Amino acid sequence: MCKLLNIENLTIVANEKNRKVKITDNVSLSLNSGESMGIIGESGCGKSITALSILGLNNPNINIIDGNIFFENICLNKLSSGNLRKICGSKIGMIFQEPMTALNPVFTIEQQLSEPLKIHLKLSKSAIKSKCIELLESAGIKNASAMLKYYPHQLSGGMRQRVVIAMAIACKPKLLIADEPTTALDVTIQAQILHIIKKLIKENNMALLIISHDIGVISKLSQEVSVMYSGEIIEQDSKTNIIENPMHPYSEKLINSAKELNNGCNHLSVVNGSVPRPEENIMGCKFAARCEFCRNICKEKKPSLIKKNNGNGYVRCWKYINDQNLY
Amino acid sequence: MDENIILQVNNLNKQFRSGNHKIQAINNISFNVKKGETFALVGESGCGKTTTGRLLIKLVDADSGEIIFKGTNISNLSNNKFRKLRPSIQIIFQDPYGSLNPRMKIKKLLSEAVKSNTENKSDINDVIWELIKSVGLEVSDLDKYPHEFSGGQRQRICIARAIATQPDLIICDEPVSALDLLVQAQILNLLKELQKKYGFSYIFISHNLSVVRYISDRVAVMCMGKIVEEGTTEEIFNNPSHIYTKLLLDSILDLTDNEKSEDLYKTYYDDKYQVAIDYVSKSSSKLNWISPTHYVLQDI
Numbered sequence: 001m002c003k004l005l006n007i008e009n010l011t012i013v014a015n016e017k018n019r020k021v022k023i024t025d026n027v028s029l030s031l032n033s034g035e036s037m038g039i040i041g042e043s044g045c046g047k048s049i050t051a052l053s054i055l056g057l058n059n060p061n062i063n064i065i066d067g068n069i070f071f072e073n074i075c076l077n078k079l080s081s082g083n084l085r086k087i088c089g090s091k092i093g094m095i096f097q098e099p100m101t102a103l104n105p106v107f108t109i110e111q112q113l114s115e116p117l118k119i120h121l122k123l124s125k126s127a128i129k130s131k132c133i134e135l136l137e138s139a140g141i142k143n144a145s146a147m148l149k150y151y152p153h154q155l156s157g158g159m160r161q162r163v164v165i166a167m168a169i170a171c172k173p174k175l176l177i178a179d180e181p182t183t184a185l186d187v188t189i190q191a192q193i194l195h196i197i198k199k200l201i202k203e204n205n206m207a208l209l210i211i212s213h214d215i216g217v218i219s220k221l222s223q224e225v226s227v228m229y230s231g232e233i234i235e236q237d238s239k240t241n242i243i244e245n246p247m248h249p250y251s252e253k254l255i256n257s258a259k260e261l262n263n264g265c266n267h268l269s270v271v272n273g274s275v276p277r278p279e280e281n282i283m284g285c286k287f288a289a290r291c292e293f294c295r296n297i298c299k300e301k302k303p304s305l306i307k308k309n310n311g312n313g314y315v316r317c318w319k320y321i322n323d324q325n326l327y
Numbered sequence: 328m329d330e331n332i333i334l335q336v337n338n339l340n341k342q343f344r345s346g347n348h349k350i351q352a353i354n355n356i357s358f359n360v361k362k363g364e365t366f367a368l369v370g371e372s373g374c375g376k377t378t379t380g381r382l383l384i385k386l387v388d389a390d391s392g393e394i395i396f397k398g399t400n401i402s403n404l405s406n407n408k409f410r411k412l413r414p415s416i417q418i419i420f421q422d423p424y425g426s427l428n429p430r431m432k433i434k435k436l437l438s439e440a441v442k443s444n445t446e447n448k449s450d451i452n453d454v455i456w457e458l459i460k461s462v463g464l465e466v467s468d469l470d471k472y473p474h475e476f477s478g479g480q481r482q483r484i485c486i487a488r489a490i491a492t493q494p495d496l497i498i499c500d501e502p503v504s505a506l507d508l509l510v511q512a513q514i515l516n517l518l519k520e521l522q523k524k525y526g527f528s529y530i531f532i533s534h535n536l537s538v539v540r541y542i543s544d545r546v547a548v549m550c551m552g553k554i555v556e557e558g559t560t561e562e563i564f565n566n567p568s569h570i571y572t573k574l575l576l577d578s579i580l581d582l583t584d585n586e587k588s589e590d591l592y593k594t595y596y597d598d599k600y601q602v603a604i605d606y607v608s609k610s611s612s613k614l615n616w617i618s619p620t621h622y623v624l625q626d627i
Binding site for chain 1: 574600
């Protein structure tokens, strides 16, 4: 069966004045239709860049130097921008982090929401209006027909995010990408928005790629989880395995920190140090300097992403590579 | 008055106006902060928690009400007189990128704060060295500019600046919400350690209930400018009694995936949120005391 989305060995660099900085290194992901995958990591780990590069939305000085992105067997990163635009919006929908900036302030909600319907679905004028109302209602907006005349600044953050969601699903895409969809919202609104996204992907059988720094959000929406650290995927497994039995020392710290906060304990365990800067040239494992299990090999040679002994997951850590010759 | 209480706020009000539109940002709130404790203000954006913090250090002037800090009513103090008190109340802002002057080296940033409080100008360097080490940075970092630091390190610098004047009260306005989870843990632990060492009180303003539960001794839940429930952290988290507090606690995302929470999602939020908001807007200003330390706002 062909995969809906297949990212193979994606390596992205940013061209700065006189040097190149690697932002992601050999990132591979795949997603079948109807499945959901979450990418979790701290800011600067390359998770958003990976998502944006699917749609070709990256800044011009950020280039893919290696690897391919296949969507239904079409290589997206080699398409002309005109052909890419036919797929973006109709087959791939995107929900952005900032509902304040994702909407154009000088157009009404109706004008913005009808654009994808006009361009991709070529609906008639009257059909567009009823479709707009239907979309807004499915995104949980009650007085949808009145809402059409509003401008973005007249809506609250939660309402704007609902409009952004309605736009993303307007053409019933096969893949929905959500980049930190609730980070800018309050907790009670976050709960509502997550519920709406969950309902919509189920009803329309969409695949979901969700990016977040919050394991709580990821655990509500996705079946599979990839953990990213400093531009690399360091662990990939089902949600249950990642949450209950994280294997990479970094994932373990990240999950435990979230668990400790949620359960109200008295002392948080701390990882000292900070994420390496992208321009630092690290030979070995990127987490080695902060890792309590660090050995000589960890600093000298980069571990590869290996299959876990139990189950289908992958982990990138020397702890699990049983090669006696190395020590 | 109880000697342990360093800050007492009585019936504070603040209204903002824009044209004919009036918003009651702070609606008759009262609370006190004891020496050495962490008092948290929790609520969603727009509930007035940040405005409260700003009123306390007179960045905004209150319409009515009293703010009594260590026995002095500061709400009607002139700016000049308040400046003398100001070293004992410090604030740490949410955005560590916006709150440090980009053109000042760290040494200058800190020495400004230290100079405002000490008479003896000769040992300023020693004080600064002590400060920078106590927040987990190196002495060599003093000669750097703010842009050379990460978000977590900048927040450490802001903390160093806040404790430089040996304050009695530090207002922490969402100090960790711009930070990643692991960095957040570092900063929260640092705040706790420093409190143990120097004994200051914190007013901790946050929308993140998990963080509040970890750091605070007492919690006040705010909604639409009112404190709807106040109690010790245990009382609020184990026995939430106001409908709005219950809603907030329910929206913490847990990592376990059980059926019950699924059902909750389906029916709960859309309707309950509106109900809770209506409930708060109609409630009177009478307090219902559940225990000597725990009250909720009574409905009409």
